[in-house]
Amino acid sequence: MKTIQIAAPGEVNVVEKxxxxxxxxxxxxxxNFVGFCGSDLNTFLGKNPMVKLPVIxxxxxxxxxxxxxxxVPDNLQPGLRCTVNPYTNCQRCSSCxxxxxxxxxxxxxxxxxxxxxxxxxxxxxxxxxxxxxxISSRNMTLIEPLSVGFHAVSRAAITDxxxxxxxxxxxxxxxxxxxxxxxxxxxxxxDMDDEKLQLAMSLGAxxxxxxxxxxxxxxxxxxxxxxxxxxxxxxVGSPATYRMAVDEVAFTGRVVCIGYAKSEVSFETxxxxxxxxxxxGSRNALPEDFRAVIEYVRRNNLPEAFxxxxxxxxxxxxALQYWSGNAGKVFRIFIEF
Numbered sequence: 288m289k290t291i292q293i294a295a296p297g298e299v300n301v302v303e304k305x306x307x308x309x310x311x312x313x314x315x316x317x318x319n320f321v322g323f324c325g326s327d328l329n330t331f332l333g334k335n336p337m338v339k340l341p342v343i344x345x346x347x348x349x350x351x352x353x354x355x356x357x358x359v360p361d362n363l364q365p366g367l368r369c370t371v372n373p374y375t376n377c378q379r380c381s382s383c384x385x386x387x388x389x390x391x392x393x394x395x396x397x398x399x400x401x402x403x404x405x406x407x408x409x410x411x412x413x414x415x416x417x418x419x420x421x422i423s424s425r426n427m428t429l430i431e432p433l434s435v436g437f438h439a440v441s442r443a444a445i446t447d448x449x450x451x452x453x454x455x456x457x458x459x460x461x462x463x464x465x466x467x468x469x470x471x472x473x474x475x476x477x478d479m480d481d482e483k484l485q486l487a488m489s490l491g492a493x494x495x496x497x498x499x500x501x502x503x504x505x506x507x508x509x510x511x512x513x514x515x516x517x518x519x520x521x522x523v524g525s526p527a528t529y530r531m532a533v534d535e536v537a538f539t540g541r542v543v544c545i546g547y548a549k550s551e552v553s554f555e556t557x558x559x560x561x562x563x564x565x566x567x568g569s570r571n572a573l574p575e576d577f578r579a580v581i582e583y584v585r586r587n588n589l590p591e592a593f594x595x596x597x598x599x600x601x602x603x604x605x606a607l608q609y610w611s612g613n614a615g616k617v618f619r620i621f622i623e624f
Contacts, residue, residue, distance in 0.1 A: 288304055288305070289301060289303065290304040290407070291343065291600050291603045294341040295340055295341070299331065299607060301601055301603070306408055307409065310356050314359060315354035315355075316348075316350035316351065316353060316369065318349075320348075320349040320428040320624070321347060321622050322621050323606065323621075324346070324347055327398060331611065332611060334549065342398065343403050343404075343405055345405035346403050347430075348371045348373065348409075348428065350370070350371070360413065368424060368427060369418045370417050370577075371411055371416060371431075373397035373431060374388070374391070374394050374395075374571050376394060405622055417430070425621075426584050428621060430580050433580045433584075435545065436459045437580055439463050439543050439569040441573075442568075443520060443541050444541070445467050446472065447472060450472070450510070450517050450537075451467045451519075451520065452474075452518070452535065453474065454521050454532060455477070455478060455528065456487045456522075457523075461486065463545075467491075473494075474491060475493070477495075480616070484496075504535065511537070515538070515540065516540065517536075517537050518536070518541045519535060520545065523546045525548060525549075526550060529546075529552045538563070542564060543567045592618060594619055594621055595618050595619060603622055
């Protein structure tokens with residue numbers, strides 16, 4: 288079967304692999320689309336420390352069930368459209384014992400710590416298959432990245448009394464914008480691109496701030512009456528935006544970090560104490576986050592802009608090269624099998 292492999296930084300090949308066969312408790316999936324995400328781009332650029340090359344990328348999946356192994360429940364049948372929860376969990380570490388398997392100490396995400404889904408067929412445990420016949424194949428591919436933003440909102444415990452600032456209006460940041468707005472919060476979207484800010488506003492943000500052309504602090508002072516936002520969700524992963532989150536959040540506010548900063552970050556740690564901040568990480572997503580996204584997607588049309596391009600497997604390297612040169616303009620790139 289046709290398989291995409293990142294062999295080395297900047298080197299993407301299409302290779303032939305044997306068709307997998309489902310064992311007991313497993314399901315064979317025929318892949319329709321797989322989305323490239325930021326971790327795949329970093330792998331291509333040689334900036335992903337969690338990856339061992341060569342690797343098959345991809346964990347944003349749209350597929351249909353092709354074949355069942357033994358002991359798979361009857362609700363899973365060949366031909367059903369599905370996506371996949373792409374994380375593993377050990378069921379023994381402190382995260383798993385505390386009911387947060389999304390942050391399992393030994394997690395292996397498809398396409399990162401283990402080979403992913405950019406091939407014609409994959410085999411996964413039946414428990415990881417999420418079936419829904421009401422959602423298109425295109426939109427199925429967007430369930431996982433949106434769920435990461437939804438999870439960050441849950442980590443922040445956002446309610447309708449909160450003023451929430453989301454820094455970064457990529458796919459995951461927009462997931463946070465959508466979920467915070469659904470919970471009734473007032474939402475401030477922050478980015479350096481007007482098109483992304485307009486999209487955020489169309490998805491529920493009440494305010495948009497372009498930090499390339501406006502003073503963030505002045506606008507926040509105006510919007511919040513000088514208090515600052517109750518919650519800041521950092522969805523960029525840069526030292527500047529990490530500091531921005533701590534500097535601008537209100538006293539006794541919550542800061543939730545999704546993005547991985549690629550270098551060390553220095554803080555005015557006095558704010559941790561003087562503001563009595565809650566600073567929380569947000570990793571991956573829980574099954575309830577997937578369910579929440581699915582309910583949203585069933586009821587709402589996702590913007591066409593979410594998919595920046597669809598490429599055949601032979602053009603995967605070209606697609607990643609394009610993304611690396613246009614990072615600020617790309618949401619998701621799909622590979623179609």
